[in-house]
Amino acid sequence: MFRALSRARMILPVVAFCVAYAVLAMFVTNSYHQLTLTLVAVWAIFGLSWNLLSGMTGLISFGHAAFFGLGAYTVALLFVKLGLTPWAGIPVAAVLGGLAGLLIGLPTFRLRGHYFALAMLAYPLALLNVFLWLGHQEVSLPLIRERGWAYMQFTDQRVYILLAIGLLLATMIAMRVVERSRYGLALTAIKQNEAAAEAVGIDTRRLKLITITASGAVAGMIGGFHAVILLVVTPEAVFGMLISAQALTVAMFGGVGTVWGPVIGAVVLIPLGETLHAQFGAVLPGIQGVVFGVAIVAVILLAPEGVYWKVADLLRNRRGTRAATPAAAVTASAGTVALGEHAPARTPVGPGAPAILQAEGVSRAFGGVKAVQEVSFSVRQGEILGIIGPNGAGKTTLFNLLNGFVRPDAGRVLLDGRDVTGLPPNRLCRLGVGRTFQVVRPFARMSVADNVMSGAQAADSIDEARALARAAMERVGLGGLIDERAGTLSNLDLRLMELARALAGGPRLLLLDETFAGLGGPEVEKLLGVIRGIAAEGVTVVIIEHTLHAMVRLVDRFVVLDHGAVLAEGLPEEVTANPAVIEAYLGSKWSARAGD
Numbered sequence: 001m002f003r004a005l006s007r008a009r010m011i012l013p014v015v016a017f018c019v020a021y022a023v024l025a026m027f028v029t030n031s032y033h034q035l036t037l038t039l040v041a042v043w044a045i046f047g048l049s050w051n052l053l054s055g056m057t058g059l060i061s062f063g064h065a066a067f068f069g070l071g072a073y074t075v076a077l078l079f080v081k082l083g084l085t086p087w088a089g090i091p092v093a094a095v096l097g098g099l100a101g102l103l104i105g106l107p108t109f110r111l112r113g114h115y116f117a118l119a120m121l122a123y124p125l126a127l128l129n130v131f132l133w134l135g136h137q138e139v140s141l142p143l144i145r146e147r148g149w150a151y152m153q154f155t156d157q158r159v160y161i162l163l164a165i166g167l168l169l170a171t172m173i174a175m176r177v178v179e180r181s182r183y184g185l186a187l188t189a190i191k192q193n194e195a196a197a198e199a200v201g202i203d204t205r206r207l208k209l210i211t212i213t214a215s216g217a218v219a220g221m222i223g224g225f226h227a228v229i230l231l232v233v234t235p236e237a238v239f240g241m242l243i244s245a246q247a248l249t250v251a252m253f254g255g256v257g258t259v260w261g262p263v264i265g266a267v268v269l270i271p272l273g274e275t276l277h278a279q280f281g282a283v284l285p286g287i288q289g290v291v292f293g294v295a296i297v298a299v300i301l302l303a304p305e306g307v308y309w310k311v312a313d314l315l316r317n318r319r320g321t322r323a324a325t326p327a328a329a330v331t332a333s334a335g336t337v338a339l340g341e342h343a344p345a346r347t348p349v350g351p352g353a354p355a356i357l358q359a360e361g362v363s364r365a366f367g368g369v370k371a372v373q374e375v376s377f378s379v380r381q382g383e384i385l386g387i388i389g390p391n392g393a394g395k396t397t398l399f400n401l402l403n404g405f406v407r408p409d410a411g412r413v414l415l416d417g418r419d420v421t422g423l424p425p426n427r428l429c430r431l432g433v434g435r436t437f438q439v440v441r442p443f444a445r446m447s448v449a450d451n452v453m454s455g456a457q458a459a460d461s462i463d464e465a466r467a468l469a470r471a472a473m474e475r476v477g478l479g480g481l482i483d484e485r486a487g488t489l490s491n492l493d494l495r496l497m498e499l500a501r502a503l504a505g506g507p508r509l510l511l512l513d514e515t516f517a518g519l520g521g522p523e524v525e526k527l528l529g530v531i532r533g534i535a536a537e538g539v540t541v542v543i544i545e546h547t548l549h550a551m552v553r554l555v556d557r558f559v560v561l562d563h564g565a566v567l568a569e570g571l572p573e574e575v576t577a578n579p580a581v582i583e584a585y586l587g588s589k590w591s592a593r594a595g596d
């Protein structure tokens, strides 16, 4: 019942918008305006396809025209050469668009960030020239006089508007479902931090390939429909820079990462561009390009995340929702004090405990730099092990070797005695290895619970993921902040949120990377209590940290690295008294203080 209600709440506004749009469009009689109304829906769908890949995963594509153009040419050529009706041609265009997405994604996902964005530029440019070489400078769809509807040709232009709105409705509902699904959750995690997404068990490469395939299919479909309404396809008009820019512009203007963004962008920008083109196109050719350029600059200046988010913020502030005030942070910290103070008691784990994780002669070099050299040690079940050492000693590289981000040049990593060397992080996560990262990158607009949920990849349903996230938040003392926006959190609470996210995956072994970084004295105390509590529940903890005064009170044992090799290993009191460790890392000040 509750689920049905929440589904209805998710879909009703979309249906209401499309119905209202269709009803209003039925009163428009001018054929140019009818075309504009059809194009609004077309570009909104194209923007949504871009949004699925780029808005939801953060992988910016400058080359979406590749899929659009392929779709347009597929429908046109199948019609002209084989007499295939667009009713069948458009689904074929969607399949080819999806296939193109997969083929483009396979090599291009090797690149990241700006390099990915720039590489995507190459595909429509290459296709543009391929279609020129093939002699398809201009493909016109023949007009069918008899039974035109069988070839998607209608004398009443309003039918095209209705078809376009139907496609828009289907695409928007599909995107809404994706947004609220476990798949959407995983995409959000990738956008947040791809490495962290891998660490919580997401097979990021597979998911990105699925996403670019789906995005390419939507773009191919709408490219095919565009060919039907304009009746002529040229390489420049479907593969040109302006087409790729159009997807990006409507989404950026309206709001990236939300279903409504591309729709708002298309509703505002397409009629504006078309009207200006009709008025001034003869004297100012390419005026639409100028409109898009100005729109982007205006958005950057006035609403950098797009109109949707700007309006959402204004409404939220007006409603007086708890804003980003220190008050929220105080509430959270108060919660963690309690957990720290009442942390369950635990007894340090002694040498007799079985090993959960073992590194055997693990080495890794980057060019000439031997980051980790023949490191061997074991982590005992239930213990808290600290890894310390000077900057550049190889601590993070060792973590990356332990949870599969980096493959060792030599040596083995064993989990429960089983060789897991070279397994990717998402597989290791499923075997019970969780990890946090030095830099926390939360989704500021999303609730704390939604941020934590991205770690619950083991869940079978979104409801179970939500329940796991809540339980993890309770464990770290963030239970009172479930609906709080992550952007309002204090530094400590962000660290706790990151911890909760790792815990939501149900790890048996947790690797914590500089969890105390940037925290003040009282915050460190609270976090110490939380980590002790997690360990007392039976989770084995390995922690890299520079805050040594906290570490000596937290860990059962230290492994000290220097120049990539193990310098010392032992109990805190042994290691901190070791002259070699004092010389290489702690310094004489530490020994003087320790002697006080």
Ligand SMILES: Nc1ncnc2c1ncn2[C@@H]1O[C@H](COP(=O)(O)OP(=O)(O)OP(=O)(O)O)[C@@H](O)[C@H]1O
Pocket (backbone or CB within 6 Å): 366, 367, 369, 370, 371, 389, 390, 391, 392, 393, 394, 395, 396, 397, 398
């Ligand atoms: N991907 C990489 N490419 C090249 N060199 C690297 C790479 N990763 C690490 N290194 C080098 O390996 C050495 C160990 O780095 P690492 O980050 O593991 O040390 P660390 O002990 O974690 O340092 P810090 O305490 O400053 O975080 C450093 O000299 C570093 O420059």
